[in-house]
Amino acid sequence: MPRYDQASRCSGAAEVVFRWYGNPQCESSADNVEAAVSALMGAISGNGRIWNPWNETMARREFRSRIVKASQGALVPVDHVKPVDIRNPPPMYEIRWQDVAVAELEPGGSQRFRQVLVRMYHSEPYEVPSHFIGHHAHEKDVTVVDINAQQNEEIATAVGWYEHGRASRWGIAGYPCSV
Template identity: 45%
Template sequence: MTNQGTRIPSRCSSGSPVAFKWFDGIRRSEPDHVQLAVEACLRAVDSDTRVWNPFAKAMVKSEFKKRIERAALGQLVPVEEVKPVGQQPSPPPLYEIRWQDIAVTDRAPGAAPQDAVFSKVIVRMYHSEPATLPDHFIGHHVHEKIISPAGDTHLLQDTEINVAAGYFNLGEASNWAAL
């Protein structure tokens, strides 16, 4: 499902501003949709084996926020920072915003914090650009992309894309009433 196909470029790389909304099927009272997406990004990279200090967490949140804000300005670089995903030409029209090197500190379960090791992870945020909302892009789902030594990286990522597709379909069915 991760084939780029013949899709048009994302609105997030158009050079023109677009409004950002977050829709993952849950109606929230939080009016700051960028903040909702940043929180989803942070949850995607958080785990029981991650060690966070306040500075590192603030830096990671800032990286997520800046990329989403640049997307809303239409300033992302195609393919490097944003690209279409999914089978072409079939809907849903999904794109991924890409982070390649998010700094994290991991430790083995039960190990002391001082035994943690620095590493970098890959993060993907899937969003749609519905035809019915031509001046918007809508974030749906975020995950840490796992590069699998077993060779099922694409299968794992397709599962995550399908989660985002489900939220897109739910939004389309309600005509985006929950935004």
């Protein structure tokens, strides 16, 4: 029986392979980190957000750097990676960004700069012990009335992607598909 009370593989000081799951096919992805970075950027774009080349480059670098550190097992528990539900299968974790800079266009045409919270949910299935699998990215909105309800919806989306990919082992090459 697998244990779901363990710390994240991303903070275990050992190499783990990252897989961004979003394509239900059982095939390898040429660049999983860049697919995740695109999903993270998509999560914080829109709603009057504007990007200049410097701002966008910095956000992408922050996302990329944290995912690479996760694959090296070098994340700091709670500050960078935190369990969101490890008692129930699948064990689900969040990689956290606490201060991503964004610019917003105000109604009068001026720009407002602020920091946003960003989360990427991933699983660490016992079926693929050498991997962690990204499932969903979102901006954590602390202005909503019920933050926990909003976050539970985002976690449910990630669990849905986990379940969707389970039969194909999330498209990880070298692991047999059951489809």
